[in-house]
Amino acid sequence: xxxxxxxxxxxxxxxxxxxxxxxxxxxxxxxxxxxxxxxxxxxxxxxxxxxxxxxxxxxxxxxxxxxxxxxxxxxxxxxxxxxxxxxxxxxxxxxxxxxxxxxxxxxxxxxxxxxxxxxxxxxxxxxxxxxxxxxxxxxxxxxxxxxxxxxxxxxxxxxxxxxxxxxxxxxxxxxxxxxxxxxxxxxxxxxxxxxxxxxxxxxxxxxxxxxxxxxxxxxxxxxxxxxxxxxxxxxxxxxxxxxxxxxxxxxxxxxxxxxxxxxxxxxxxxxxxxxxxxxxxxxxxxxxxxxxxxxxxxxxxxxxxxxxxxxxxxxxxxxxxxxxxxxxxxxxxxxxxxxxxxxxxxxxxxxxxxxxxxxxxxxxxxxxxxxxxxxxxxxxxxxxxxxxxxxxxxxxxxxxxxxxxxxxxxxxxxxxxxxxxxxxxxxxxxxxxxxxxxxxxxxxxxxxxxxxxxxxxxxxxxxxxxxxxxxxxxxxxxxxxxxxxxxxxxxxxxxxxxxxxxx
Amino acid sequence: xxxxxxxxxxxxxxxxxxxxxxxxxxxxxxxxxxxxxxxxxxxxxxxxxxxxxxxxxxxxxxxxxxxxxxxxxxxxxxxxxxxxxxxxxxxxxxxxxxxxxxxxxxxxxxxxxxxxxxxxxxxxxxxxxxxxxxxxxxxxxxxxxxxxxxxxxxxxxxxxxxxxxxxxxxxxxxxxxxxxxxxxxxxxxxxxxxxxxxxxxxxxxxxxxxxxxxxxxxxxxxxxxxxxxxxxxxxxxxxxxxxxxxxxxxxxxxxxxxxxxxxxxxxxxxxxxxxxxxxxxxxxxxxxxxxxxxxxxxxxxxxxxxxxxxxxxxxxxxxxxxxxxxxxxxxxxxxxxxxxxxxxxxxxxxxxxxxxxxxxxxxxxxxxxxxxxxxxxxxxxxxxxxxxxxxxxxxxx
Numbered sequence: 014x015x016x017x018x019x020x021x022x023x024x025x026x027x028x029x030x031x032x033x034x035x036x037x038x039x040x041x042x043x044x045x046x047x048x049x050x051x052x053x054x055x056x057x058x059x060x061x062x063x064x065x066x067x068x069x070x071x072x073x074x075x076x077x078x079x080x081x082x083x084x085x086x087x088x089x090x091x092x093x094x095x096x097x098x099x100x101x102x103x104x105x106x107x108x109x110x111x112x113x114x115x116x117x118x119x120x121x122x123x124x125x126x127x128x129x130x131x132x133x134x135x136x137x138x139x140x141x142x143x144x145x146x147x148x149x150x151x152x153x154x155x156x157x158x159x160x161x162x163x164x165x166x167x168x169x170x171x172x173x174x175x176x177x178x179x180x181x182x183x184x185x186x187x188x189x190x191x192x193x194x195x196x197x198x199x200x201x202x203x204x205x206x207x208x209x210x211x212x213x214x215x216x217x218x219x220x221x222x223x224x225x226x227x228x229x230x231x232x233x234x235x236x237x238x239x240x241x242x243x244x245x246x247x248x249x250x251x252x253x254x255x256x257x258x259x260x261x262x263x264x265x266x267x268x269x270x271x272x273x274x275x276x277x278x279x280x281x282x283x284x285x286x287x288x289x290x291x292x293x294x295x296x297x298x299x300x301x302x303x304x305x306x307x308x309x310x311x312x313x314x315x316x317x318x319x320x321x322x323x324x325x326x327x328x329x330x331x332x333x334x335x336x337x338x339x340x341x342x343x344x345x346x347x348x349x350x351x352x353x354x355x356x357x358x359x360x361x362x363x364x365x366x367x368x369x370x371x372x373x374x375x376x377x378x379x380x381x382x383x384x385x386x387x388x389x390x391x392x393x394x395x396x397x398x399x400x401x402x403x404x405x406x407x408x409x410x411x412x413x414x415x416x417x418x419x420x421x422x423x424x425x426x427x428x429x430x431x432x433x434x435x436x437x438x439x440x441x442x443x444x445x446x447x448x449x450x451x452x453x454x455x456x457x458x459x460x461x462x463x464x465x466x467x468x469x470x471x472x473x474x475x476x477x478x479x480x481x482x483x484x485x486x487x488x489x490x491x492x493x494x495x496x497x498x499x500x501x502x503x504x505x506x507x508x509x510x511x512x513x514x515x516x
Numbered sequence: 517x518x519x520x521x522x523x524x525x526x527x528x529x530x531x532x533x534x535x536x537x538x539x540x541x542x543x544x545x546x547x548x549x550x551x552x553x554x555x556x557x558x559x560x561x562x563x564x565x566x567x568x569x570x571x572x573x574x575x576x577x578x579x580x581x582x583x584x585x586x587x588x589x590x591x592x593x594x595x596x597x598x599x600x601x602x603x604x605x606x607x608x609x610x611x612x613x614x615x616x617x618x619x620x621x622x623x624x625x626x627x628x629x630x631x632x633x634x635x636x637x638x639x640x641x642x643x644x645x646x647x648x649x650x651x652x653x654x655x656x657x658x659x660x661x662x663x664x665x666x667x668x669x670x671x672x673x674x675x676x677x678x679x680x681x682x683x684x685x686x687x688x689x690x691x692x693x694x695x696x697x698x699x700x701x702x703x704x705x706x707x708x709x710x711x712x713x714x715x716x717x718x719x720x721x722x723x724x725x726x727x728x729x730x731x732x733x734x735x736x737x738x739x740x741x742x743x744x745x746x747x748x749x750x751x752x753x754x755x756x757x758x759x760x761x762x763x764x765x766x767x768x769x770x771x772x773x774x775x776x777x778x779x780x781x782x783x784x785x786x787x788x789x790x791x792x793x794x795x796x797x798x799x800x801x802x803x804x805x806x807x808x809x810x811x812x813x814x815x816x817x818x819x820x821x822x823x824x825x826x827x828x829x830x831x832x833x834x835x836x837x838x839x840x841x842x843x844x845x846x847x848x849x850x851x852x853x854x855x856x857x858x859x860x861x862x863x864x865x866x867x868x869x870x871x872x873x874x875x876x877x878x879x880x881x882x883x884x885x886x887x888x889x890x891x892x893x894x895x896x897x898x899x900x901x902x903x904x905x906x907x908x909x910x911x912x913x
Contacts, residue, residue, distance in 0.1 A: 059651060082780045088864050089781030094573070097778075114574055114779045116861070121780075148650040154642060161639040168618070168632050172625075175616040180625045180678075180911040184613040184686065218660050225651045259875070263866050 033440060034323065034335050035431040036424070039140050040394055040484040041439035043446075045127040046134015048072040051484055052439075053394040054113075054123055060144040060228070061116045066123065067394065068099060068109040074130030078109045085120040085139065085448050086330045096126065115142040118228065118254060119267030120332040122449040139445035141332050143230035147222070166207055173203035227252065233271065233306075235336035237322055242347045246284075246324065248306040248336065271306040273329040277444045278416045280353065282308055283325040283434060285423055285496075288318040289339070291361025292425060292494045295507065298354055300324075313354060317344040323423075323432045331445030335432060350505075353416050355498050357507030362427050362494055365511040372508040377404035380497060380508030383480065389514045391490045397422065399497045400480040401506060412477035415500040417443070420481035423496040431488055439484045487514040544693055548683060550595040551630055551676035552697065555704050558588035558637075558669045559762075562711050563792060566657070567770050570790040570859040573779030577645070585665070589637030592672045596631035599623055614686060614913045624682050625913050630675025636668030657715055666712060673705045681745065681908040695746040702742035702751075703758025709734045710759065710796075719793055719855065720867040720874050722840030725886040731796065732829050732894035737901040739802055740824070744905025749810055756802035763795035767854035777860040784869070786860040794853050797839055801831035817902065818895075825895030829887060844871040 039054040049071040056064045066080055079096035083089060099111035113123060123138045150158075178188050178196025188196070234249040254269045256262035274281055280299040288294040300310035308324075324336040350356055359372070368389075372380045383398040399420065403409050415421060422435045433440060441449075481499060495510040561584025568581050575582065600623040603609045615622040644661035677698065684694040710717075713734060717727045739752035748754065770789040777786055804827050812820055842848055849856035855871075862869050878886065 059649065084781045088783050092777075092782040092785055092860075094777040094780045094782050094860075116573075116779050117781060148646075150646060150650075154646060158639065158643055161635065165632065165636055165639065168628075168635075171618045172628050172632060175618045175628070176625055176911075179616040180682075180913050181907075183912055214660060221651065221660065264863060 033333075033431075033433040034337060035426065036433040036440070036488045037145060038392070038486060038488060039138060039440050040435075040486060041136075041138050041441055042396070042484045043136050043138075043438055044134065045125055045136035047131040048075055048127045048129065048134050050125065050127070050136055051394065051396070052123075052125065052136070052138050053486065054138060054140050056140060056142060056145075057115055058145050059147065060118050060142055061114060062144075063112045064115050064123075064140065066099065066109075066111045066113055068125065069394075070107040070109070070127070072131070073107060075107070075109075075127050076129045077127075079126045079128075080111055080113060081124050081126075082113045082115060082121055082140070083124060084117075085122050085332075085445070093124065096124075115140070117267070118143045118230070120328070120330040120445065120448075122331075137446075137449035137451075139331050139441040139449045141445075144225070144228050145230060147225060147229065166211065169207055170200055170203045174200035228254075232334050232336050233269075233326075235322070235324060235338045237338045237340040239312075239340070239342065242312050242345055244300065244310045244312050244340075246282075246300055246308040246310075246322075246338075248308075267330065267332070269328070269332075274302065274326050275329050275444050277325070277327045277333075277442045278418065278436075280416070281326065284310070285323040285325075285432070285434070286315075286320045286340075286342075287323070287425060288316070289321050289429070290319075291363060292427060293361045294318065294356075294358050295423075295496050295509070296354070296356050297421070297423075297496075297498060297507070299352075312342075312345055312347055313350050313356075314347050315342055315345040316358070317342060321429065323434070325434050325442070327442045327444040331442070331448040333442045333445060335434070337432070353505070355415075355505045355507050357496060357509055359509045362492065362511060367511065367513045369509075369511045372510060374506050374508065376504065376506075378402065378409070378501070378506060379404070379406075380499065380506060382495075382508075382510050389487060389512055391487050391514050391516055394484065394486045396482045396484055397495070398480055398482040399499070399508065401499045401501065401508075402479065408479040409501040410476070411502040412479050413500040413502060414477065415498055415505055418481075419477065420483070420497060420499045422483045422485075422498070424485060424487070425494050425496070426489070427492045427494060430491075431493070433485065433488075435483045435485050437481055437483060487512070490514050490516045543687065543689060544680075544697065545683065547595050547599050547627070548676065548679050548697070550591055551626075551672065551679060552701065554588040554591035554595070554630075555669070555673045555676055555701065555708075557584050557591070558672065559704050559707050561585035561588070562669070562708065563766055566711070566714070567766075567789045567791060568775075571775035571777070571786050571788070573777050573860060577641070585669075586637065586641065588669060588672055589634040592630045592634030592675070593638065596623070596627040596634065596675070599627045600631060603627075614682065616913050624679055625911060626675040626677070626679030626682060628675070629678055630672045633668045633671025633673075633675055636671060637665055638668075640665035640668060657711060663712075666708070669708055670705070673701060673708060677701050677705075677745075677908060678911065682911050682913055685910065685912050695748065698746050699742060699748070699751060699754055700758065702738050702755045703762070706735055706738045706755055706759045706798075707762050709738065710763075714792065717793075717796060718868060719840050719843040720872065722836055722843075723873045724876055725878060725883055725890075727836075728829060728833060728887060728890045729893060731798075731832060732825070732890040733897055735798055736805075736825070736828050736894050736897040737904070739805060740898045740901025741905040741908070743806070743809055744902050745908050750803075750806045752802040752805045752809075753799060756799040760795045760799050763792060764852075767791040767794065767852065767857075771851070771854075771857065779861070782860050783863050784858040784860050786858075790857045790859060791854050794843060794848075794855065796832075797835045798832065800835045801828045804828075804831045818899065821895045821899040821902065822891075824898045825891045825893070828894045828898070829890045833887070840873070844873065 037056050041052045043050060051069045053067040054064055068078060078099045080099055081093045081096035083093045097111055099109035102108040119142055121140045121142045123140050125136045127134045174196045177199030178192050231251045231253040234251050236247050238245050248271055254267055256268050281302050282300050284298045284300055286296040294316055298310055300308040303309050320340050320342055322338050322340055327333045370382045379402050381400045383400050419437050424433045487493060491514055493512045493514060495512060497508045499506050561581050564584060565581035568575055568579060600621050603611045603615050603623040604621045611624055614624060616625050618628050640661050647661045680694055680698055684691045713730050716730050721727050739755055742755045743751040770791040773789045775789045805824055808824060808827055843855050858869060867874055
């Protein structure tokens with residue numbers, strides 16, 4: 014049918030930016046009742062499509078684990094389809110796998126129900142669903158379909174010729190010159206008509222492909238400018254999930270808006286400014302919304318340079334986005350860091366030897382990446398543990414929560430293709446987690462004492478542990494920088510670690 | 517196919533009639549039965565598949581509905597592939613004399629058309645699979661790979677009709693059995709056409725021009741063809757009756773079987789298979805056409821087509837327009853009209869779930885001109901159907 018496309022014979026993936034940049038997989042650790050689960054959801058490339066699900070239980074005794082996808086908010090959150098039982102690994106009774114259909118773009122949750130020796134428990138995992146790319150046809154399939162297509166076209170034309178030439182003849186008679194001429198004429202007409210149909214089909218295919226491409230996720234466009242020491246951020250809708258016709262509005266479950274942002278652990282925007290190309294200076298700041306789609310922030314004192322800005326926002330239905338832009342900043346002398354602001358400075362990644370495990374902070378404290386010596390591999394779900402110690406190596410007695418959590422981490426690939434802002438419970442935003450768990454009473458207020466990532470076995474003296482862990486997996490091989498924020502007393506510390514990730 | 521008119525208790529009469537039936541059916545060769553089975557399988561499979569998507573949602577290549585559809589392609593491919601090879605290479609094939617030549621092969625015309633359809637259907641399978649990979653699993657009927665599949669099915673249907681017509685035109689016996697089978701195959705074709713038109717003729721669209729344009733373009737072809745080819749006085753009515761009975765049958769039967777959605781989002785609670793919509797009232801304009809055609813045998817063909825086109829569009833509108841309002845009313849939400857059955861992912865905000873007609877954006881003048889256009893389409897469709905019916909009445913191979 015579409016000969017032009019059949020000849021485009023290689024697999025071609027377009028990677029779009031997304032909630033987190035270049036890091037679509039969802040990692041989450043949480044409790045389904047009595048069972049502590051580590052969940053990985055790998056969303057599909059196309060929507061509708063199949064998401065892959067992996068769950069490891071740290072608690073023994075789960076007999077059956079079922080999963081069901083449903084919309085986070087709205088009418089689709091009311092009825093659930095039939096849950097699927099996940100498959101238990103024959104080697105490890107605590108490891109479960111399965112697959113789930115994600116049917117529409119928008120804010121989804123995967124609801125896991127665990128049944129076992131200790132009773133039943135439910136864990137809802139927020140999963141933003143969006144089409145990331147399209148595929149062109151592989152050579153082999155293209156070749157087979159091309160041959161079949163040409164055969165069908167040729168066959169159709171030949172049949173019309175035969176029908177006109179011979180079909181009405183009495184059995185046993187030979188076609189006369191008139192019959193032969195009539196057959197030839199019919200063949201010519203049929204060729205023209207069939208070719209017109211093929212070109213019409215090609216046009217149709219292209220318009221379907223164009224229509225699909227408008228459904229491929231595009232984050233809100235963000236532009237940044239400086240007015241004195243004030244940073245101004247303007248958002249623009251690039252035309253994703255906008256219903257243009259009645260029919261689209263009728264069936265579109267989610268239409269992206271700019272006026273529906275909700276605070277995520279206390280801030281409506283989390284802005285990471287990372288100096289390029291060395292990734293040697295990082296600021297974690299919190300611009301305020303002035304009006305719909307417009308944010309501003311009085312910058313703290315900043316070193317001059319070319320910065321890439323990653324802005325994390327969350328829509329009311331829990332759909333998270335990371336907006337990206339770049340900005341040249343002159344040396345700014347301004348206010349000091351305050352409140353939840355965080356900052357770190359180190360040597361450019363190009364000067365780093367590879368993996369680093371210990372980062373000495375400006376006040377002499379040390380942050381350590383606690384891990385085994387196994388090489389890091391892409392797409393492997395891992396738990397990243399970081400520990401903060403005083404200059405003498407002891408645990409600080411005054412550990413505090415940073416925006417309601419034991420820590421925050423940003424995983425940044427040095428080529429700029431990956432940015433992921435991770436919490437101790439995983440890749441999901443707090444706002445989405447609260448929606449998923451059905452807690453809409455306090456949307457995205459800072460979490461109190463009982464939160465994932467904390468050691469729940471500790472005595473209830475309100476002393477916080479000096480280590481934090483993050484569930485995550487590197488999405489692709491390459492060199493990464495990890496920025497980890499923890500707090501003791503009023504000091505927010507940012508540790509910087511380098512990681513080399515193999516295939 | 518032949519009627520059995522035995523008196524109760526009259527065994528001799530019964531056995532005679534049975535022998536009569538087998539004599540008549542034996543006259544229709546195996547490959548035509550095979551083709552009839554193939555198109556029936558695709559028809560049932562097609563509607564089953566649509567219901568599957570509306571009730572369960574998730575499928576694989578191996579669902580029974582898909583198997584029924586592809587059985588059509590496989591049957592057509594094997595039966596007609598064999599027929600073509602046998603006619604081409606066997607020295608004493610009975611069909612050798614009554615065959616046409618395509619790519620150096622010899623076989624009756626219909627065998628080539630039907631096997632082409634089988635190949636088109638089988639080609640659509642990997643194409644459709646790739647389409648889902650590239651653009652996501654489609655939740656709509658009208659997509660390029662689906663249309664290739666449907667064209668393949670149509671080709672098997674057309675091939676069956678051509679085989680049947682050729683066989684009928686060559687034989688000297690009474691053509692009663694063949695004509696009845698032609699009527700049935702025409703009904704299958706109309707039912708298949710309505711799969712493609714399903715998305716534009718849902719009840720909420722029945723006050724829009726589109727519904728009257730598409731129903732003018734395709735269904736009259738089948739009715740005119742069947743009427744011309746069989747010469748029956750009520751051929752069009754009977755073909756429309758087959759469509760009506762099949763679709764009502766689905767409303768009665770499908771909800772008897774349990775099914776639950778296996779995909780989200782689920783907006784409507786579904787516990788059983790969801791049937792398609794109540795059939796369009798084609799049977800009324802079809803009856804009007806039969807009455808017209810009985811009285812106008814000597815008319816100029818174009819004049820007849822024009823009047824027939826107008827009768828088709830206007831009578832259909834006159835009955836379907838008010839009936840659509842009934843279908844949106846609570847009175848129709850029952851086991852017979854079946855308007856209470858909704859696709860599980862039909863949003864509560866949708867026109868169907870709210871039982872509200874789609875807003876018409878055309879002015880009265882535009883709508884009127886559109887209906888004139890529909891009459892033109894129906895005229896062409898009827899003329900096309902008649903000429904194809906006449907052609908089928910003459911083919912011998």
